[in-house]
Amino acid sequence: MARASNVVIGTATLAVIAVAFGGVLGMQKWRTIQSRSQLRVVFEGGSASGLRRGGPVNFDGVPAGQILSIKLDSPRRIVALVMLDNTAPIRKDTVAGIEFQGLTGVAAISLIGGAPSAPPVPLDSDGIPVLTADLSDAESIVDTLHSVDRTIVSNAPAIKEGLRTFETNTADLRSKGGEIDSVMAKVDTAFAGFDKAVTKIEGVVPGFVDGKADELFEKVQGLRELADTMKKKSASYLEDIRRSLLDVSETANKMAGTPTPAAAPRPPRKPPQKKQ
CATH class of the missing domain: 2.40.30 (Elongation Factor Tu (Ef-tu); domain 3)
Known part of the structure; x- marks a missing residue:
């Protein structure tokens, strides 16, 4: 009797579990529906x-x-x-x-x-x-794919030849890798020299690298005007000195009793130039 009772209890327990599990699945399915x-x-x-x-x-x-x-x-x-x-x-x-x-x-x-x-x-x-x-978009995509496929098939020899040419050119570039590296090294050296030259110019003429071209032009123009002014003043001073020496020479000859040789007429004195 005890053994039969245990079997009944176990069967009932399994049945309850199965019903509960089925109920959960049914509820989930019902919610999904x-x-x-x-x-x-x-x-x-x-x-x-x-x-x-x-x-x-x-x-x-x-x-x-x-x-x-x-x-x-x-x-x-x-x-x-x-x-x-x-x-x-x-x-x-x-x-x-x-x-x-x-x-x-x-x-x-x-x-x-x-x-x-x-x-x-x-x-x-x-x-x-x-x-x-x-279905217009889908049919358009399919037609496009078919068109691309036909184009690739019909141009297969040309595509193959193009790939072969590309492979040949790549091999040539690979074989000339040393020469290309040498050229690039020379280019780097040239740019390095250019940077050094620019640095020296910047040290001599401030503002050159910064792109201050207007300031640089004004400085050069000022130097040129100063040089022109000095040139004009120097010419005036030399003319005055030459005239003074001629006067001293004439006076010395008169005091010594030596007749003064006929000389060419002296050029008229230039009016003194205004100082700038």
Whole structure:
């Protein structure tokens, strides 16, 4: 009796645990169902290649649901039923399409935009909201990829030849690495000499390196004016000295009784110049 009682107690305990676990899962599933709603996306006049059941649904790039089913309604009409979060602000002007994620190119249904003031998504005959997808962008991407592929294939010889030429030029540059290093070293030496010369000029003429060209020009102009003034004054002083020596010579000859030889007329005295 005791052993049978233990079996009953254990079985009851396991049953309670199973019921509790099932209740938790059921509650979680019910909450998930309550937080999501169905949306029907219709693809007309194009291909829905890459979409699969269980695939992602993104709203403005953010995961917002998953694909429940995909079926072919007609040769040019594909209908996908998705489960979408209720928080996704779907409106009548929301644009539906296909996007490819990552390097693997996993296809996903893309929902983009929608004005907050726009009316809600129209309902289908069974009460499920329905959006018609715009496949123009996806088809444009596919066409572009096909065009790029055809271009690469048709120009493969030219591309190969260009790569070979690039490899040859790279090898030539690699073989002339020493010469290039030598030229760069000479350039560095030349710039170092230029820096030293500029430093010396700065020591002799302050403000040269700082770009004070106006001050430098004024200083040079002042030196030139000073030199011109000194030249004019020196010429005037030499003329006065020459005249004074002639007067002294005439006076000495008269005192000694020596007739003064006829001399050329002296040039008239120049009026003294005003000092500047």
